[in-house]
Amino acid sequence: MSPLPPGFAHPFDVATADAYLAGSLPDVLQEVRSHVAGVHQDIGRIGAFLLSDDGAALTYWADCDGRVLPCPAPFSELPLNPSLSRCGATGRAQTTFVRPDPALEWAGDGNLCPLLILPIRHQRGFFGFLVFESSRTLAAPARLIRELSAWGPLAAGLVARGIESIRTLIDTTRFAHDLTLMRDEETGMHQLRLRDYVRIIADELTLAHGLPEGFADELALFGPLHDIGKVGIPDEILLKPGRLERFEWEKMKEHVVKGRELVDRLIEGFALQDTPGIRTLHDVVSWHHEYLDGSGYPDGRMADQIPLTTRVVSTADIFDALTGARPYKPSWTPDQAFEEIKSLAGTRLDAECVAAMLSARSRIEAAWQGHQA
Numbered sequence: 001m002s003p004l005p006p007g008f009a010h011p012f013d014v015a016t017a018d019a020y021l022a023g024s025l026p027d028v029l030q031e032v033r034s035h036v037a038g039v040h041q042d043i044g045r046i047g048a049f050l051l052s053d054d055g056a057a058l059t060y061w062a063d064c065d066g067r068v069l070p071c072p073a074p075f076s077e078l079p080l081n082p083s084l085s086r087c088g089a090t091g092r093a094q095t096t097f098v099r100p101d102p103a104l105e106w107a108g109d110g111n112l113c114p115l116l117i118l119p120i121r122h123q124r125g126f127f128g129f130l131v132f133e134s135s136r137t138l139a140a141p142a143r144l145i146r147e148l149s150a151w152g153p154l155a156a157g158l159v160a161r162g163i164e165s166i167r168t169l170i171d172t173t174r175f176a177h178d179l180t181l182m183r184d185e186e187t188g189m190h191q192l193r194l195r196d197y198v199r200i201i202a203d204e205l206t207l208a209h210g211l212p213e214g215f216a217d218e219l220a221l222f223g224p225l226h227d228i229g230k231v232g233i234p235d236e237i238l239l240k241p242g243r244l245e246r247f248e249w250e251k252m253k254e255h256v257v258k259g260r261e262l263v264d265r266l267i268e269g270f271a272l273q274d275t276p277g278i279r280t281l282h283d284v285v286s287w288h289h290e291y292l293d294g295s296g297y298p299d300g301r302m303a304d305q306i307p308l309t310t311r312v313v314s315t316a317d318i319f320d321a322l323t324g325a326r327p328y329k330p331s332w333t334p335d336q337a338f339e340e341i342k343s344l345a346g347t348r349l350d351a352e353c354v355a356a357m358l359s360a361r362s363r364i365e366a367a368w369q370g371h372q373a
Helices: 014-037 082-090 102-108 141-181 185-209 215-232 246-252 255-269 278-287 308-323 334-344 351-359 361-370
Strands: 043-051 058-063 068-070 112-122 125-135
Touching (some): 014 058, 014 068, 014 141, 043 102, 043 112, 043 141, 058 102, 082 112, 082 125, 102 112, 102 125, 112 141, 125 141, 141 185, 141 215, 185 215, 185 308, 185 351, 185 361, 215 255, 215 278, 215 308, 255 278, 278 308, 308 334, 308 351, 334 361, 351 361
Antiparallel strands (some): 043 058, 043 125, 058 068, 112 125
16 A cells, blocks of 8 residues: 555545435434324424534534524534533433523524534434424423433434444445545545545536535445545556557456445445445445447446436546546646547536536636646
8 A cells, every 4th residue: 555645635534424424314303293293283393403523612503494404503512502512411302492592592593592402412412402493482392302302312312223234334434435545645635535525516417406405424434435436457567658448448347346336235234325425435336437329338238317416426427537637648627628528528427417516617726626636
């Protein structure tokens, strides 16, 4: 393994992983809400605060209505929130409707009143806090709080299991990044560049087409792992300084199938089948070399057979390949690469992904320039 250069930024971005985890929580909380709805119609909303790794701060609020918000200062400081702090210190449910904490008031947005908070536990401590909210006009919350206190821990356990599965996927992703970095420095640099390009394109698509808020975070987390299968390619081919011979190129193309098999083993081994984001990881690894006209590999997929997530990665991947130097070719300028990308729109590359890249051209160029330093 070659040592990483001084100041090298790991392609796994902790902030992106945290945002992805928070963005995955509404689905988990909606499942809890569906179980509650038939029994307790007075529950207006179920939400959760995530804790920082050191347990000192609230990082995100997410709820079953689909809101995902970073906790602002000073509400995010746990010691300034007595009920939440007490819940964390004792590991017991806390009633909060008499004098809500500042963070709970902020999360309620003036419309809902917190009824009960419970710890979301895991083996080493807490993930955060589960919060049940109701209308501020609820006449007799005491009865509801008693009932929630009885079965609320089961709901908190369900949320904890959901978070555990997402964290397992995140930890697996970090391990996969480390594994690819063991091969060569350029692999890590490619992951960094692709992560930035993918996020920019995904941001533009989200704005233009109203895609889910967590779309960009999910792609930025999993997109850079598209080439994970290259860990199974022999060094004499993967690290060859010159152009590959035909038989070597055919061997190199096997990295897609090897990557898919690796992801499938991870899914089965860690029981990640229902984990949010796992489909994105599987798809970008499996089909990042497929093109709309069917000329790609390994499956010759066409058009709508190729998921949008994969089309984004393919667009970013080609741009990075064009602007990167190889022993057998000089690097193209961004202007040259953009022209080539435009020529591929609608034939090999998705036209909307290309349009998103061109719309964010200044951001792409700034990211490219930043990686030249």
